[in-house]
Amino acid sequence: MDVQTVNANVSRVPFFRFLNFEVRSLDSLHAEAEMTFDDRHIGNPIMEYYHGGIIASFMEATAAIAVQPDFADVPAKPINLTVDYLRPGVKGPLFARANVTRKGKRMASVSVLSWQTDREKAVAEGLYHFLLV
């Protein structure tokens, strides 16, 4: 699955267009994406921080792509998630890297890291489960 094809799929999903991100790299167990900052992503309008829900949504989208990059109709079905917020997401690009820790016949477990200028300074860390049937 090449990145161009995946991004073409991404651009067909209304909510993914709302998030405004692009997949940067992809292999069988990982996906990395970059989201462009927009005013509609703001949670704290004074400090212009990303809304925590937008960060979680972007991480969920990246995780779903790592699990099923070739989704035809809708992205992989999420079961649940937990997110740890480690630093505020400031105005600027946000990155996410999803790592499929286990992919079985029915379920997949994915861990996602999100950062801005320095990968070592995570903005958030999340665990996502998907139903594959």
Added chain:
Amino acid sequence: MSDITQKKMEQIAQMWNARGKGLITHMALEIEEVSTEGVRVRMPFNPDFCVDAEQSLLHGGILTALLDSVFGLANFVAIEGVSTMATLDLRVDYLRPARSRADVIVQAHCFRKTRHIAFNSGSVWFAGHEDAEIARGTASFALTRGETSLFDAMKKGKTS
């Protein structure tokens, strides 16, 4: 609603309706009920938040964002003297596919507050389908106490 002062209600209304930019404005949230016992908020259907071409299936992430926002409101209402708050962690279970063009209702409350931390839980369903919960979430928030309220800080603008 009797346990909420009129002043606080006005602050909440201003804070949510007059901020002008950001996700909460885009979600066009309407506050239906507010008390220290909990809050109920309505999010009108928005095709931007869907994942399918027919635009009738909501992305889970928007429900997560909705819960996060409404937890913040519940804390603001339930806790006096909070200057700022930040989501520490969040867990959301997606209980059913969110397939409908109906408005979304969120009910949330703060079930424990300490000096530094607030604990929240909430439920999400489509208007008219209270018996078919589509998501449930729990979260914890780090609170910063202070004289300057969140609202005052917002009014004054970026000072720190």
